[in-house]
Amino acid sequence: MSAAFPLSTTAGPSTLPDALLQQLQGLDGHALWWLSGYTAGLAHRGGAGDVASLPAPALANTAQNPRISIVFGSQTGNAQRVAENMDQRLREVGLSTRLLRADAYPQRELKDESYLIIVISTQGEGDPPDDARGFVEYLQGPRAPKLPNLRYAILGLGDSSYPLYCEVGKQVDARLGELGGQRWLPRADADVDIDSIATPWLQEVTARARELLAESPTRTATVTPLHPRTTVAAHDKQNPFVAEILQNQRISGRDSERDIRHIELSLEGSGLHYTAGDALGVWPRNPWSLVEAIIDMLGVEASDEIEHSGKRHPLGVWLRDHRELTRLTRPFLVAHAERASSEELDALLAAAPAQLSDLFATHQVIDVLQRWPATWTANDFIAVLRVLTPRIYSIASSQDAVGDEAHITVSHLAYQHQGEDRWGAASHDLAGLAVGERARVFIEHNPRFSLPADTSRDILMIGPGVGVAPFRGFLQSRIAGGGVGRNWLFFGNRHAHSEFLYQSEWQPLIKAGQLKLDLAFSRDMIRGIDGQHQPAGPKYVQDCLLARGEEVHAWLEGGAHLYVCGDATHMARDVHAALTLIMQRHGGLDAEAAQAQLDALQTQGRYARDVY
Structure with a gap:
C-alpha cells in the first residue's frame, strides 16, 4: 500500500518563546484543537497577514456556561460569510461561540452539543458542498449519536431554479430531529438573494441568543480570528463598479455551434483587487425583446408604474433590470399553476424531481406563459418572480500580469424553443457589448480555490x-x-x-x-x-x-x-x-x-x- 500523502512539509518543531509556551500550556483540549486549525490555515496561506482581534471561542460547555457551535458548509463562500456574520453578532451580545467549517468539526463532540447552528448550501442536484460531504454522510450514517439534549437551527442556502432547492439543509434538519434534537427555531431556506432571508433569520437567532444569555451569562476572551481581515472595497455586490469593455472577442471557430467569448474589462479607478481563482460578478439585464414579449402576453404596458417592497419602477424596468426571466423557480410555477388550472402542470409539480428538472432546463418564464395560459396582474407577477441576481464568472487572468483588468471566458447561451429565440440573460448581455460599453461588476473572492502559497508546489x-x-x-x-x-x-x-x-x-x-x-x-x-x-x-x-x-x-x-x-x-x-x-x-x-x-x-x- 502506498504511503499516505504528506500533511506537512516542515522538518521539525520551531522554537517558541517561553511566554507563548506558558500560554499554550494553559489551554484545554478545545482551545488547542481550535488553535491547530487556525495555524494550519495560516500555513496554507503562507502567513498571518493583517489580522483582527475578535472574541475567542468560549471553550467550556456547561449548563452554567452554554456554548453555541456554528458550523458551515460552503462551496463558493456564501454560507461561510453568513456564518461569520452570525458568529460576530452572537459574540457582540456576549455569548460564547465557536465557528467551524464542516470538515473541521470534531464529529465525536456532536453528542455533547447543547446548541448547534448549521449554515449549509446545496450544490447541483441536491449535493452538499465539498467541505461538508463527510459531515453530512456522518449525520446520515449509523454512527450518528442520539441527541436528546441538542437544540439546533438550520439555514439552508440554495437556488430555487433547481428542483431540489436547499435539499441538503432540509435533510440535515430532518436528520437532527430524527436523532432526538429539538429545533431552536424553524429552518430557513435562502434563495440566491440570500440576505432577504438570512438577515431576518439572523435577527431571530440573535433574539433567541439574548434570551439564553439572560438565563446563563458568560464572558468572552479575545484572540486572533480564524480568517485574516480583508480590506473592504468601495465597490461590492450591492455597489458594483461600472467597468469599461476593453475587448470582446469570439475565441471559438466560425464553424463552431458555440459562441465562446474572451472579454476583457477595465477595473481602473475601482480599487478592486483579486487573486487567481477569484470570480467576477456581473449584473445582467434581460433582453428587451423578451421583456416586450412578456408584457404583450400580460396585456399591460411597459410604462405602467408598479410599486413593490417599497420600490417603484415602470413595469418594463422591473422586468429588464430586477426580475429573473430566463430561469424558472418552483414558487413561480406553483403560483402559475394556481391560475392556469392545468392538470399537466399540476402533475409536473407533483412528479419526481427528474421530471421537473427537465422542465427547468428547457423552459423560461415566457415558455410557461405560452404553454399554460393564465391571467396575471402586473403587481402579482412582479411579486412572485425571483429577484434578478448577478452571474458569477471565473476570472481568467491575474493582476500580476494584466494590472487593473479582469478577463472572463463566456459561453453565449443561445438556442431556439418552439421556433423562438432564447438566450441566457448575462451571457447574451455580455456577448452584445462593444468595446467602450460598460458592465456592472464586482469581485467574488474564492479563497478555497487559490494557488498554494508555496510556489514550488506542483x-x-x-x-x-x-x-x-x-x-x-x-x-x-x-x-x-x-x-x-x-x-x-x-x-x-x-x-x-x-x-x-x-x-x-x-x-x-x-x-x-x-x-x-x-x-x-x-x-x-x-x-x-x-x-x-x-x-x-x-x-x-x-x-x-x-x-x-x-x-x-x-x-x-x-x-x-x-x-x-x-x-x-x-x-x-x-x-x-x-x-x-x-x-x-x-x-x-x-x-x-x-x-x-x-x-x-x-x-x-x-x-x-x-x-x-
Whole structure:
C-alpha cells in the first residue's frame, strides 16, 4: 500500500518563546484543537497577514456556561460569510461561540452539543458542498449519536431554479430531529438573494441568543480570528463598479455551434483587487425583446408604474433590470399553476424531481406563459418572480500580469424553443457589448480555490470547456511570480479545430517547459482500419486522467495541489470517480480508503473544486 500523502512539509518543531509556551500550556483540549486549525490555515496561506482581534471561542460547555457551535458548509463562500456574520453578532451580545467549517468539526463532540447552528448550501442536484460531504454522510450514517439534549437551527442556502432547492439543509434538519434534537427555531431556506432571508433569520437567532444569555451569562476572551481581515472595497455586490469593455472577442471557430467569448474589462479607478481563482460578478439585464414579449402576453404596458417592497419602477424596468426571466423557480410555477388550472402542470409539480428538472432546463418564464395560459396582474407577477441576481464568472487572468483588468471566458447561451429565440440573460448581455460599453461588476473572492502559497508546489488543473478560465489566471500568476513548481493542465472540448480555447497561449508555455498539457476532444473522430469511425483520442478529461493515472498519482504523492473547474452534474462527478480509481490502481487502496484519501486532500486544501 502506498504511503499516505504528506500533511506537512516542515522538518521539525520551531522554537517558541517561553511566554507563548506558558500560554499554550494553559489551554484545554478545545482551545488547542481550535488553535491547530487556525495555524494550519495560516500555513496554507503562507502567513498571518493583517489580522483582527475578535472574541475567542468560549471553550467550556456547561449548563452554567452554554456554548453555541456554528458550523458551515460552503462551496463558493456564501454560507461561510453568513456564518461569520452570525458568529460576530452572537459574540457582540456576549455569548460564547465557536465557528467551524464542516470538515473541521470534531464529529465525536456532536453528542455533547447543547446548541448547534448549521449554515449549509446545496450544490447541483441536491449535493452538499465539498467541505461538508463527510459531515453530512456522518449525520446520515449509523454512527450518528442520539441527541436528546441538542437544540439546533438550520439555514439552508440554495437556488430555487433547481428542483431540489436547499435539499441538503432540509435533510440535515430532518436528520437532527430524527436523532432526538429539538429545533431552536424553524429552518430557513435562502434563495440566491440570500440576505432577504438570512438577515431576518439572523435577527431571530440573535433574539433567541439574548434570551439564553439572560438565563446563563458568560464572558468572552479575545484572540486572533480564524480568517485574516480583508480590506473592504468601495465597490461590492450591492455597489458594483461600472467597468469599461476593453475587448470582446469570439475565441471559438466560425464553424463552431458555440459562441465562446474572451472579454476583457477595465477595473481602473475601482480599487478592486483579486487573486487567481477569484470570480467576477456581473449584473445582467434581460433582453428587451423578451421583456416586450412578456408584457404583450400580460396585456399591460411597459410604462405602467408598479410599486413593490417599497420600490417603484415602470413595469418594463422591473422586468429588464430586477426580475429573473430566463430561469424558472418552483414558487413561480406553483403560483402559475394556481391560475392556469392545468392538470399537466399540476402533475409536473407533483412528479419526481427528474421530471421537473427537465422542465427547468428547457423552459423560461415566457415558455410557461405560452404553454399554460393564465391571467396575471402586473403587481402579482412582479411579486412572485425571483429577484434578478448577478452571474458569477471565473476570472481568467491575474493582476500580476494584466494590472487593473479582469478577463472572463463566456459561453453565449443561445438556442431556439418552439421556433423562438432564447438566450441566457448575462451571457447574451455580455456577448452584445462593444468595446467602450460598460458592465456592472464586482469581485467574488474564492479563497478555497487559490494557488498554494508555496510556489514550488506542483499543480494539476482539470478544466474542460470554459472551465479552463481560472487556470489561465493560475498560469499567469505562477509565471509572473517566477515559481518553480510544475503545471499540468487537462483540457477538453468537442472539436480541436474550433474549440481549443487559448491554444495560442498554451503553445509557447509548452515550448518553454512551463506547462504540461493533456487534451480530450469528444467529437473528433477518425476512420479505423475496419472502416468504422472511432474517437481520435481520449473523449473526456477523465479518460486523460485514467490514461495518465500512474503519473497523476505520483504528482499527488509528491505534494501537488489538484483543481477542478466546470460542470458539476457530470464532469466533476466523472473526474472524481476517475481519481478514486487512480488511488485504487496506483495506491493499492480499496474504494473506501481511496475516497478517504481524496477527502483528506480536500481537508488539507490540496483538492479544490469550483463547479457549477
